[in-house]
Amino acid sequence: MRFFLRSRQFKIIVAIFCAVVLLTVSFVLVGKRMSPQTDIASTISAPFRNLFTSISNIVTDFVDNYNSGSKLSLENAELKAEIDTLRGQLADMQQITEQNNFYKEYLGIKENNPDFVFTDAAIIARDNDDPYGSFTINRGSTSDIAKYDPVITDAGIVGYVTEVGLTSCKVTTILSPDITLGALDNRTQDSGIVTGSLSFAEKGFCSFANLARSCGVAVGDYVITSGEGIFPEGLLVGSVNNIGIDENNNSIYAEIKPFAEISELRSVMVITSFEGQGGIDIGGEK
């Protein structure tokens, strides 16, 4: 062992180690990009990852189709029962229509927000060890994506870009405690912050916290972005699933089920530009 510590091999290893640490630390301090070695690795492996993602998508579709084929007869019986249920539900049609109008209003995000510039992206890698569901997409700085760009689907907010490489970037989801976004209850206009936690993330939920004790938030309410922070205002976040009291500061929090099914996503949209973007300073970086 003592011999090894004096050997040329050990000196080379220490030199490489120092170089990697220096590069990483300097790029973390600069903050806006992936470290160069990771960026190069990401660019090299991008075509293979795309290929692998395509293969895995084909496999998933095949398995889904196979499973659905064997279930057709069962489904037929279920559908007949469902027709009866639907007949009963006709009475609630008015309410459903109103709800649909509400969705339409938000699903037409682009029409309502002509200032938004979108870049579509496919998910090419997912960290299964990360309980917050973060993932990597196949677009990077060459597609004008920058750190803190919001990531959405037509259903609602997914998260934001945290690391940008040339041809890929990493997205942190709203299930993560690293994210805090200003939000409003669409019905009562009560404001709070949406953030994540480990226990909520396991259920696929996030938290609408710091609500006043006198707030009127109720189960089933829709939560939308308030425009404070890095997200534009008026984007759907999720619906209130449960309400509780925060033991630490006696405020109210609501458990939110995000509209975007984060674990099921295959493609997303990145808002690369919108009116008011960069208006708030985030750690002195933007």
Next chain:
Amino acid sequence: MKSRKNIFILRLINILLFFVLIFIQYNSVFSIKIMHANPMLPLALLIAVCMFCSELTAAISGLIVGIFIDSVAATPQGFNAITLMVLGLAAALIIRHLFNNNVFSSVALCALCTSVYFLLRFIFMFAFSSSLTESLTYLMRTAFPSVLYTAALTIPFYYLERALYNKFFKSYN
């Protein structure tokens, strides 16, 4: 000359294996999770590789694998590159100076390295952003079973690496 060619082929096979494992690890379709236990496949292979190579090769293998993992994992930048480089070097040193080169050593070494990896991962990712209950839940429900699962998976990798090593370097053992 033949020896160089053999080394090249062996490393090429290992690179391909690492690539496949990284793709499997960071893809939601081919998940090999059992409950909350998710094995760290590239680390299991890295330990098996380190059993049959020099310290420098082990460190560089760890570094390269870590860099590729960093490009897709949710860990802080450079975390995997630095951690796997140190773990690879440590594994190679331990096997050369402390342990015998056999399957039990590989399992023990893998359990040790994976424990360190998950502990560091926990410190960097969860310790400061989660409550005590959440942290303990993560450690007991996810990290600990994942360590055992990874250690178990190093057995086939050990035999695979030994077979490859024997094929390309007959002189071994």
